[in-house]
Amino acid sequence: MPLDSPELILSYLSSARFFTAAAMTLLISLCSLAGGMASGLVLALLQESRFGPLRVLAVAYLWLFRGTPVLFQLIFVFNVLPSFGVVLSGFACAVLALSLNEGAYMAEIMRSGIRAVGPGQRQAARALGMTDWAVMRWVVIPQALRMIVPPIGNQFIGMLKLSALVSVIAVEELLLVANQTASSNFRYLEALSAAGIYYLGLTTLFMLLQAFVERRLARRGRAAPKRGWTQWMLGATAEGARVR
Amino acid sequence: MSSASSPPVLKAEAIHKSYGPLAVLRGVDLSVGRGECLCIVGPSGSGKSTLLRCLNLLEPVQDGRVTFEGRDILQSRRAEAPGIRQRIGMVFQNFELFRHLSARDNIALAPIRVKGEDPANARARAEVLLRKVHLPDKGDSYPDELSGGQQQRVAIARALAMDPVLMLYDEPTSALDPETVGEVLQVMQELAEEGMTSVVVTHEMGFARRAATRVIFMDGGVVVHAAPPAAFFDPAAPKPERLARFLGRLEH
Ligand SMILES: Nc1ncnc2c1ncn2[C@@H]1O[C@H](COP(=O)(O)OP(=O)(O)OP(=O)(O)O)[C@@H](O)[C@H]1O
Numbered sequence: 001m002p003l004d005s006p007e008l009i010l011s012y013l014s015s016a017r018f019f020t021a022a023a024m025t026l027l028i029s030l031c032s033l034a035g036g037m038a039s040g041l042v043l044a045l046l047q048e049s050r051f052g053p054l055r056v057l058a059v060a061y062l063w064l065f066r067g068t069p070v071l072f073q074l075i076f077v078f079n080v081l082p083s084f085g086v087v088l089s090g091f092a093c094a095v096l097a098l099s100l101n102e103g104a105y106m107a108e109i110m111r112s113g114i115r116a117v118g119p120g121q122r123q124a125a126r127a128l129g130m131t132d133w134a135v136m137r138w139v140v141i142p143q144a145l146r147m148i149v150p151p152i153g154n155q156f157i158g159m160l161k162l163s164a165l166v167s168v169i170a171v172e173e174l175l176l177v178a179n180q181t182a183s184s185n186f187r188y189l190e191a192l193s194a195a196g197i198y199y200l201g202l203t204t205l206f207m208l209l210q211a212f213v214e215r216r217l218a219r220r221g222r223a224a225p226k227r228g229w230t231q232w233m234l235g236a237t238a239e240g241a242r243v244r
Numbered sequence: 245m246s247s248a249s250s251p252p253v254l255k256a257e258a259i260h261k262s263y264g265p266l267a268v269l270r271g272v273d274l275s276v277g278r279g280e281c282l283c284i285v286g287p288s289g290s291g292k293s294t295l296l297r298c299l300n301l302l303e304p305v306q307d308g309r310v311t312f313e314g315r316d317i318l319q320s321r322r323a324e325a326p327g328i329r330q331r332i333g334m335v336f337q338n339f340e341l342f343r344h345l346s347a348r349d350n351i352a353l354a355p356i357r358v359k360g361e362d363p364a365n366a367r368a369r370a371e372v373l374l375r376k377v378h379l380p381d382k383g384d385s386y387p388d389e390l391s392g393g394q395q396q397r398v399a400i401a402r403a404l405a406m407d408p409v410l411m412l413y414d415e416p417t418s419a420l421d422p423e424t425v426g427e428v429l430q431v432m433q434e435l436a437e438e439g440m441t442s443v444v445v446t447h448e449m450g451f452a453r454r455a456a457t458r459v460i461f462m463d464g465g466v467v468v469h470a471a472p473p474a475a476f477f478d479p480a481a482p483k484p485e486r487l488a489r490f491l492g493r494l495e496h
């Protein structure tokens with residue numbers, strides 16, 4: 001290892017280029033998670049629908065998005081949409097593809113949350129004169145969201161890592177910037193170390209944030225199960241390490 | 245009290261209900277007069293809970309009529325059912341308070357979201373209702389922080405918040421510790437005395453004796469016997485064999 005490595009890593013870490021790239025990684029992840037939660041919730045509601053064709057639609061979506069690699073979906077959105085006259089920026093393509101893909105996984109989490117709200121709660125809400133939609137909106141979804149905080153946190157950490165894939169469609173996120181930087185001077189160790197430190201910083205930050213939110217919900221006595229710190233870190237690292 | 249001059253609040257006729265091949269209600273007739281407190285007793289599985297759920301359209305009914313506010317609500321369209329349920333309060337064995345909301349917000353939720361009441365007004369009224377069920381300082385408590393008896397009283401307040409013309413109670417004290425049963429029955433009796441029309445499925449014969457205007461015995465999906473409480477529980481009064489056996493079992 002060259003003597004000036006630590007210095008170079010530090011200079012990369014503090015450079016505007018790397019910082020902007022990390023911000024881009026974060027932004028893509030946040031947007032895609034939000035998009036994934038929205039599409040996941042819609043899919044979960046479709047799956048729970050009384051109307052057969054809607055359930056079929058949901059199954060077809062899951063089959064399509066779980067049955068193909070996310071990298072394929074990313075490249076597909078980026079390269080095929082323009083030939084249908086839909087021209088989106090690299091960033092928009094990245095968020096669109098990651099959101100649609102994430103939805104296919106989030107649906108299962110949303111569904112388990114919705115199912116965990118017992119039939120007695122729905123019945124009580126209906127007995128008060130709520131329509132089916134009001135029951136969902138005011139009784140089922142709020143309780144389901146509290147129950148899915150731990151798995152959502154894990155999904156987000158997964159998303160931070162997944163976002164590295166969008167380097168293939170030329171979005172200036174961490175991995176692409178590190179790669180470009182290194183290819184100009186062949187200092188891969190330093191550039192990739194800097195990117196790695198940013199990734200670890202972001203994932204750690206969000207693990208802590210997740211623990212904080214989880215504890216707050218637990219303190220207010222509601223659904224989220226209490227877990228010890230170490231137990232929680234183990235769980236998060238195991239879950240977050242899931243490969244897609 | 246029910247009187248011949250005023251029409252019943254609710255009248256059910258020949259209610260038939262099956263779950264697949266299992267006939268649970270086999271022609272139930274029942275009528276609840278204004279201000280009445282009608283207690284329904286009967287062995288487990290006789291269809292008491294099912295009957296209550298049919299009365300406020302939580303369960304589809306195969307055949308029969310339920311006359312409420314001047315019309316047969318079994319003939320109403322699906323979209324009308326929530327509006328009808330608003331007028332009928334229901335209290336469940338397991339309370340079913342919304343776990344993510346404080347006692348106050350449990351009570352205010354339906355007035356705000358269903359009736360579109362102003363949130364501040366609805367919460368203020370929730371406080372009034374909490375006082376009515378003798379829980380004046382529990383507005384901020386979450387269901388997990390309340391005893392069973394307290395939760396059930398909040399559930400009663402939640403139902404009252406919609407200003408129902410009729411209250412249905414399905415074994416409201418069966419899931420409670422013996423020491424908290426009394427406080428819930430107390431609230432129910434006070435409401436009945438104020439003239440709230442009630443239908444109460446219960447195993448608390450003491451409550452039926454004290455608070456009921458009429459007691460109905462259900463068995464095998466039909467009403468076997470109906471009488472004012474004095475006659476109902478009078479050992480000397482003539483009654484069907486099945487009821488005599490049911491009451492006899494309760495003695496021991
Ligand atoms: N959702 C359902 N699906 C199928 N069968 C049901 C359903 N609900 C109730 N039943 C059946 O209908 C019958 C009557 O049930 P119900 O709950 O009305 O009785 P109950 O008189 O309230 O009894 P308990 O005193 O135990 O509460 C029972 O045999 C029960 O198994």
Ligand SMILES: [Mg+2]
Pocket residue numbers: 292293294414415
């Ligand atoms: Mg029952």
